[in-house]
Amino acid sequence: MNLTKLLATAAVALGLATTAMAQDKTKVGFIYVGPIGDGGWTYEHNKGRLAVEAHFGDKVETVYQESVPEGADAERAITQMALQGADLIFTTSFGYMEPTLAVAGKFPNVKFEHATGFKTAPNLATYSARFYEGRAVQGHIAGKMTKSNIVGYIASFPIPEVIRGINSAYIHAKKVNPDVEFKIIWAYTWFDPAKEADAATALIEQGADVILQHTDSTAPQAAAEKADNVITFGQASDMGEYAPMPRVSSIIDNWAPYYIARTQAVMDDTWESVQTWDGIGAGMVGIGEISSAVPEAIKAEALALKAALADGSDHPFTGPLKKQDGSDWLGDGETADDGTLLGMNFYVEGITGDIPN
């Protein structure tokens, strides 16, 4: 214990010393879960990092580490970055929640921001995007476009964010197509192209003609392209190289404005621990160009839904809705509160299968 304290103090002192030496530059660190070339999630976070560099020029220095495993090893990577004198560190995956919290406790003078989590500290903020708004638009297109009435869904880990996406897509697919059925595969990875391709192939072999993915690589797009007549949606990034078929639209994460604003706040000394959760309206979630493979009428409906979600006149989770076990969740016209959404651990009525624990 004493040794840990001593080391931590030394580390903080070292951190302060380095900060003092490089006072004119703000150092911003990023911890990535995949490689920056994944073409999806990490790729977009890295675009945000480059935007910070472009915006601030020499006033800022950015560092990043790729493919950091979630769990204990992440703590080492984050600590390392704090020791290197970073003033602000973004940890960009759900699994970094506990490690980030632990490191934030040891470095009270460094600001931390954790993406998609829910635990905060005086020097730890959280930020996320309301991807489920984009999922609603995808669900609508999927429900209208499917001919086999089977929609395949490649899920990553059973965490609230992923479950929210499945529910949102299902509700909106069901609304326009009562016969639609979701087949869900839990890949237990954010990034493993071979496994994602296998999962997509398995879903297609079982009759799915729409593939939704919550994993980060473009492998499912390639698998769908091989199969013909299967449509997909870009995940996290536009994945436009697969348009107009199989990729018919996408959810694009736009982190750049947030990263620039938060870096500015550190520079101005106005940074505070907040919980940011923005959606289509604030521009954090973008809907990629709906391709020519989608008929005009469906495209117009999807864009109308997007507009309604953006201005708040519609909410992806609007009652009446029941949980999978048949119990009531939302009454007529009632919308889900953020607390329930953030901790969502149940399927809505109609989805088959269980959520793994």
Place this chain on the structure above:
Amino acid sequence: MDFGSINPVLLLASLMVAATPILLAALGELVVERAGVLNLGVEGMMIIGAICGFAVAVNTGSPVLGFVAAAGGGALLSLLFALLTQFALANQVASGLALTLFGLGLSALLGQGYVGIKPPPVGKLDIPLLGDIPVLGPILFSHDLMVYFGLGLVLAIWAMLKYTRAGLVLRAVGENHDAAHALGYKVVRIRVLAILFGGACAGLGGAYISLIRVPQWTEGMTAGAGWIALALVVFASWKAGRVLLGAWIFGGVTVLQLNLQAAGIAIPVEYLSMSPYLITILVLVIMSADRSRAPASLGRIFHASQ
């Protein structure tokens, strides 16, 4: 629950595809280890093969040239390992691990310009008459050439090790390098050749992932396939036939568990996800209860003066 939605014919066909990358890499490593060298750099050589094959296939438009380049790239990287361990007499475990790290980094660098590009399609070998046989046709006769190449390689390596003089010499070097040296065999030369062969096979396995199975380039795309190939060699008791069996079981269970999930079978997903590893190890461990053991000189450094 709906077993009916799983099509066993398509399942078996996918199994052959899923098994091929680890089969190729494991066969190469089998030859290397039979020569008494432990090369832990399979993952690194695979990913180098994946990017070399991808880059060349994209630039020339020919998947065949891509596979040739992948074999060349993998062999070239393994040459580095050969220099370190056979001439500089460095520790094989450390050199192999370094090779993996180096390969992953180098491939990321080489692959910078290739993210998001689509490779030229690899045609399937649709054998006219055989491909039309019901059930057997789609399973056995409707794949790309590399699948058959992998199967041919199993046969060739098995026959080479069992029946030829070259195979006997290779095994002698792996069992007792001092005795082999005393008999006048060029231990270092034979081992370097085996390492190069292993590198080429790993490169082909990697290119199979980037050109056929996925097909695209992303950093770190082999995602541990090299390590699985390494484990497969050990659990298969250094026998080519068992490597094939292991690769099929592993590939088969991988594909099957995804299909079971999609069909909504009520087995917890965690068990399904670990099942490929568990079942493969279990089957091969039970099979290796016979007298088979590792080559006696495996991982030992050879120097002619000793």
